Amino acid sequence: MLEQKRTEISTLGEFGLIEHLTKGLEKVNDSTKYTVGDDAAVLDYKNKRVLVTTDLLMEGVHFDLVYTPLKHLGYKSAMVNFSDIYAMNGTPKQITVSLGISKRFCIEDMEALYAGIRLACEEHNVDIIGGDTTSSLTGLTISITCIGEADEDEIVYRNGAKETDLICVSGDLGAAYMGLQLLEREKMALQGKDDIQPDFAGKEYLLERQLKPEARRDIIKKLKEAGIKPTAMMDISDGLSSELMHICKQSNTGCRIYEEHIPIDYQTAVQAEEFNMNLTTCALNGGEDYELLFTVPIADHEKISEMEGVKMIGHITKPELGLAIITRDGNEMELKAQGWNPLK
Amino acid sequence: MLEQKRTEISTLGEFGLIEHLTKGLEKVNDSTKYTVGDDAAVLDYKNKRVLVTTDLLMEGVHFDLVYTPLKHLGYKSAMVNFSDIYAMNGTPKQITVSLGISKRFCIEDMEALYAGIRLACEEHNVDIIGGDTTSSLTGLTISITCIGEADEDEIVYRNGAKETDLICVSGDLGAAYMGLQLLEREKMALQGKDDIQPDFAGKEYLLERQLKPEARRDIIKKLKEAGIKPTAMMDISDGLSSELMHICKQSNTGCRIYEEHIPIDYQTAVQAEEFNMNLTTCALNGGEDYELLFTVPIADHEKISEMEGVKMIGHITKPELGLAIITRDGNEMELKAQGWNPLK
Numbered sequence: 066m067l068e069q070k071r072t073e074i075s076t077l078g079e080f081g082l083i084e085h086l087t088k089g090l091e092k093v094n095d096s097t098k099y100t101v102g103d104d105a106a107v108l109d110y111k112n113k114r115v116l117v118t119t120d121l122l123m124e125g126v127h128f129d130l131v132y133t134p135l136k137h138l139g140y141k142s143a144m145v146n147f148s149d150i151y152a153m154n155g156t157p158k159q160i161t162v163s164l165g166i167s168k169r170f171c172i173e174d175m176e177a178l179y180a181g182i183r184l185a186c187e188e189h190n191v192d193i194i195g196g197d198t199t200s201s202l203t204g205l206t207i208s209i210t211c212i213g214e215a216d217e218d219e220i221v222y223r224n225g226a227k228e229t230d231l232i233c234v235s236g237d238l239g240a241a242y243m244g245l246q247l248l249e250r251e252k253m254a255l256q257g258k259d260d261i262q263p264d265f266a267g268k269e270y271l272l273e274r275q276l277k278p279e280a281r282r283d284i285i286k287k288l289k290e291a292g293i294k295p296t297a298m299m300d301i302s303d304g305l306s307s308e309l310m311h312i313c314k315q316s317n318t319g320c321r322i323y324e325e326h327i328p329i330d331y332q333t334a335v336q337a338e339e340f341n342m343n344l345t346t347c348a349l350n351g352g353e354d355y356e357l358l359f360t361v362p363i364a365d366h367e368k369i370s371e372m373e374g375v376k377m378i379g380h381i382t383k384p385e386l387g388l389a390i391i392t393r394d395g396n397e398m399e400l401k402a403q404g405w406n407p408l409k
Numbered sequence: 410m411l412e413q414k415r416t417e418i419s420t421l422g423e424f425g426l427i428e429h430l431t432k433g434l435e436k437v438n439d440s441t442k443y444t445v446g447d448d449a450a451v452l453d454y455k456n457k458r459v460l461v462t463t464d465l466l467m468e469g470v471h472f473d474l475v476y477t478p479l480k481h482l483g484y485k486s487a488m489v490n491f492s493d494i495y496a497m498n499g500t501p502k503q504i505t506v507s508l509g510i511s512k513r514f515c516i517e518d519m520e521a522l523y524a525g526i527r528l529a530c531e532e533h534n535v536d537i538i539g540g541d542t543t544s545s546l547t548g549l550t551i552s553i554t555c556i557g558e559a560d561e562d563e564i565v566y567r568n569g570a571k572e573t574d575l576i577c578v579s580g581d582l583g584a585a586y587m588g589l590q591l592l593e594r595e596k597m598a599l600q601g602k603d604d605i606q607p608d609f610a611g612k613e614y615l616l617e618r619q620l621k622p623e624a625r626r627d628i629i630k631k632l633k634e635a636g637i638k639p640t641a642m643m644d645i646s647d648g649l650s651s652e653l654m655h656i657c658k659q660s661n662t663g664c665r666i667y668e669e670h671i672p673i674d675y676q677t678a679v680q681a682e683e684f685n686m687n688l689t690t691c692a693l694n695g696g697e698d699y700e701l702l703f704t705v706p707i708a709d710h711e712k713i714s715e716m717e718g719v720k721m722i723g724h725i726t727k728p729e730l731g732l733a734i735i736t737r738d739g740n741e742m743e744l745k746a747q748g749w750n751p752l753k
Contacts, residue, residue, distance in 0.1 A: 098458065099566070104493040104643050107564060108459035114442065115452035115459055117538060119554060121507035125546040149448040163465035163552055194461060202469040206545075208507055208552035210463060220451060222443070299448050 072172040082172065083198055086179045090193055094158045096214065097192040106194035108159060108212065114220060116213040118149035124204035132248040135174055137276045139181025142207045145302065147189050148280040148355045150213035152300040154221040154288075157189055157213040157280075162196040165206030178207075189282065219294065221359070226297035226316035230360040230381040233295075235284045235374055237328040238305055239344070242351025243336040244268075244275030250340075270332045278355040284374060285357075291368045295359035304350040306400050308358050309388060316360075319386040322379030322400070324393050349390075349400070416516040426516065427542055430523045434537055438502045440558065441536040450538035452503060452556065458564060460557040462493035468548035476592040479518055481620045482551070483525025489646065490555035491533050492624035492699045496644040497566070498632075499559035501533055501624075506540040509550030522551075533626065563638065565703070570641035570660035574704040574725040577639075579628045579718055581672040582649055583688070586695025587680040588612075588619030594684075614676045622699040628718060629701075635712045639703035648694040651746035652702050653732060660704075663730035666723030666744070668737050693734075694746070 077085055087101050099107040108115075120142070122128060128138055143160060150157040162182060166175065186193060191211070251263040265272055281300075288295065297312045305327070313320050327348050337344040360381055361369055369375055379391075388400035421429055431445050443451040452459075464486070466472060472482055487504060494501040506526060510519065530537060535555070595607040609616055625644075632639065641656045649671070657664050671692050681688040704725055705713055713721055723735075732744040 104462060104496040104567075106461045107497070107559075108461060109561070110454050110459055112455065115454055115556075117450045117452060117503070117505060117554075117556065118448060119505045119507055119539060119541055119552070121509055121541040121543055121550065121552055123509045123543060123545045123550065126509075126544050152448040153451070159461070161461060161463045161554060163463055165465055165467045165470075165550065195463060197463055197465040199465055199467060200470050201467045201550075203547050206465065206467065206509065206550055206552075208463070208465055208550075210461075210505060210554040212459075212461065215451075217453070223448075 070173055074166060074170065074172055074175065077172060082175065083196075085172070086175060087193060090183070092192050093190045094192050096158055097194060100192060100194040106159070106161070108194070110214055113214040114217050116150050116153050116155045116215060117210065118146055119208065119210040120146055122207040124206070129252070130205070131252050133276060135177035136181035138207075139178040140185045141181070141276070141278055142209050143182045143185035143191070144278055144280050145355060146209050146211035147185070147191065147282070148300040148302070150211055151280050151282055151285050152298055152357060153213070153215060154219050154285060154295070154298060155213040155215035157191050157211050159192045159194045159212040160186065161194055161210045163208040164196070164198050165201035166198070167201050167203050167205065170205060189280065221295050221298040223297050223299050223312050224315035226312050226318050226360040226381045227362070228318060228381055228383055229363050230296050231363055231366060231369060231377050232309070232320060232322060232358070232360055232379045232381060233369055233375050233377050234301070234305065234328060234356055234358050235281050236354070236356040237330045237333065238301065238354050238356065239337070239348035239351045240271050240274035240330050240333045241278060241353040242347050243333050244271035244273070245353070246340060247271055247336065248275065268332060268336065270330060271336060275353065278353065280355060281357050287372055287374075291372060293361055293365050293368055295361050298357060298359035301354040301356045301358050302352060304352040305358065306349045309400060312358070312360065313381075313388055316381070317384050319382040319384050319388055320379060320400070321382050321386070321389045321391065323391045326376060326378040328376045414517055421516060426519065427540070429516070430519060431537060434527070436536050437534050438536050440502050441538060444536060444538040450503070450505070452538070454558055457558040458561050460494050460497050460499045460559060461554065462490055463552065463554040464490055466551040468550065473596070474549070475596050477620060479521035480525035483522040484529045485525070485620070485622055486551045486553050487526045487529035487535070488622055488624050489699060490553050491529070491535065491626075492644040492646070494555055494557035495624050495626055495629050496642055496701060497557070497559060498563050498629060498639070498642060499557040501535050501555050501557040503536045503538045503556045504530065505538060505554045507552040508540070508542050509545035510542070511545050511547050511549065514549065533624065565639050565642040567641050567643050567656050568659040570656050570662050570704040570725045571706070572662060572725055572727055573707050574640050575707055575710060575713060575721050576653070576664060576666060576702070576704055576723045576725060577713055577719050577721050578645070578649065578672060578700055578702050579625050580698070580700040581674045581677065582645065582698050582700065583681070583692035583695045584615050584618035584674050584677045585622060585697040585699075586691050587677050588615035588617070589697070590684060591615055591680065592619065612676060612680065614674060615680060619697065622697065624699060625701050631716055631718075635716060637705055637709050637712055639705050642701060642703035645698040645700045645702050646696060648696040648746065649702065650693045650744050653744060654746050656702070656704065657728075657732055660725070661728050663726040663728050663732055664723060664744070665726050665730070665733045665735065667735045670720060670722040672720045693744070
């Protein structure tokens, strides 16, 4: 194996590192007026609404660098923020990137991380407008704030779901969680064995879902083209159950979803069986899917059923009926959120 | 001493904690349309420019909880962000607050931290619009992003200083650094002696400058009232020398400042002597002053000289002349930035 180049970050210092990492960045958005290099960035949103979301990712809690390449980590850190803006039916436009870096990391590491962030930004036409770069006593900390835009009347909140609305999800669920289980298992199995490469043949999709999630801009675009405005929407980061609870709580409704309609990929199903895990539990509570969960009026039934990549999984009910899942064998069970809770 | 109440954060969980900490928050700004509780906050900036700044504060690097009360830490964390927005000649309007919390902290700790953040926000009419709350393996991490507004033609960048412009600073310099030295010395002296309280009589100003800095909105207001628009401005967080270098580099100028004109408080001078430190070095490189450094056209000389709380310390020169300080004894020396570098 080639020895990797390792340049200490102290050779550049804070301002040098920022200059180095943001070199050659060109503005892509009209709303971006002034970026890195002053006390604050300057944006011009004219008559649009400004959307703001933020995520704090801590090493050892949100990511494990044993199996997460830094470029993938950068990509994912940006992507999960874009996902939140799309979940408001908006368009991400700018991000600030703050990094807390321990001595373990060198400039090449930060280049790799930034390469991933920049790739995500390029794909979604987002400008990097600033941030803060500092040291940390242990590990890597990534804090990204994303700013986006939307016309006032196109914003979709979590609180607009109405009785009889159809509940829809994009893509499929549980794969990212399965990918994480797979990586964790291999990490355990390979501890201390440096020369063995794990064999992930046939499980590529699971790894990709965990390591390189994609924000569903395509679904937002399809909905717009079809003339559908969801009544409520959010992205699935903590698991379908948890997110459904947010929508129902904020909309003051109940819901009824059908186990058989929850979209699950073949690889996810195979892996759950291999691990002897309940597949539906994985799909309901796995999290990190970064798919969109949304509700639409029943009048949009036909349009949605024709839409590729979107599945109807149930409908919104009166609040008194609670949150229910109808199992494959026809039983009704209460839906419980067992999603990831970073503080438990 | 009274036993303090200590409630584990896990009893509330992430969403419970956010709900608890943000309870009773009322929107104060028209531009704040929707805050905590969705994928993103929604703002309406109409025809104003949007300013964005962010800071990442890591325990053990930026603050020491041995002598920093959590309420003060919260206050300061918000204030330093407001300071960046004022330094653009703008008005802070919203912040997002992200916290990474290790098991060491309880709900009462986070209440104290948030009480400080809320107090700072109340004083400056800023809305808390969101954030992210998660666990960390070690220590406390605080990431705050502040959003502000300004009319396009009132924004002041770092790059507008012109030859012959007067260099001005607000307040006085070096006190926050002296406060830090004082706290560090007492920490060392009192290690293991729980029952002794340090005696800080006569040094209150130094502690206050370190633990409870104030963003200089009052100076921004005075400048506006006097009809003065600075040609360049920034806040002094890393030390006067370092910030002057930023302005001169970005404006492509040199500068000449006078040691005798650098504003220094009496307590700072006494403490520097007690510690046998060079007072001017402390004032030039101490950092964390959160005063404003700005340049104005020479035509504003009279107005500035009448302005309370602002001192002229020198003037902008041609770039060939470099950055110089004229010492009390009339010698000219090159100005060097030895300010705080978090990555060195």
